[in-house]
Amino acid sequence: MQKQCICGETMAVHLRTVIYQKKIEIDHVPVYTCPGCSASEVYPDVKNDLTDLISAYDAYPGRLRLNFEETSELAYLIKKAADREYWNEPVQQIIDGRINELLDMLLLAQSLEDNHWAEQVRKKLGQIASYSQTVNFT
Numbered sequence: 001m002q003k004q005c006i007c008g009e010t011m012a013v014h015l016r017t018v019i020y021q022k023k024i025e026i027d028h029v030p031v032y033t034c035p036g037c038s039a040s041e042v043y044p045d046v047k048n049d050l051t052d053l054i055s056a057y058d059a060y061p062g063r064l065r066l067n068f069e070e071t072s073e074l075a076y077l078i079k080k081a082a083d084r085e086y087w088n089e090p091v092q093q094i095i096d097g098r099i100n101e102l103l104d105m106l107l108l109a110q111s112l113e114d115n116h117w118a119e120q121v122r123k124k125l126g127q128i129a130s131y132s133q134t135v136n137f138t
């Protein structure tokens with residue numbers, strides 16, 4: 001999860017707080033940052049999730065603080081992989097563990113006939129499936 005900045009330095013992904021129009025604060029957004037020129041850019045794979053989240057709360061009156069990892073599985077997984085408690089665990093194992101957790105949630109949501117919840121869990125599973133094809137965590 002690295003790329004080269006236009007200045008020549010290597011950019012790495014960090015979880016940052018993004019503030020939208022001084023109104024919506026979103027914690028734990030994966031952002032490429034450059035140690036050389038301090039350029040930054042939102043990680044491309046989460047851009048859609050981020051704009052969806054912002055548009056969902058755009059009309060909210062007043063200030064708001066959101067946690068991106070509740071919307072974005074990639075943010076959740078990066079945060080977990082960076083957590084000291086899981087440092088010794090291979091990333092694939094963290095991902096597999098999360099998938100099992102979500103599948104359990106899906107079963108529970110379905111048995112409670114909570115369609116909204118089931119839909120949310122399906123969306124998260126879909127996110128992981130699309131990330132695991134594009135993201136190399138190492």
Ligand SMILES: [Zn+2]
Pocket residue numbers: 005006007008009034035036037038039
């Ligand atoms: Zn740079």
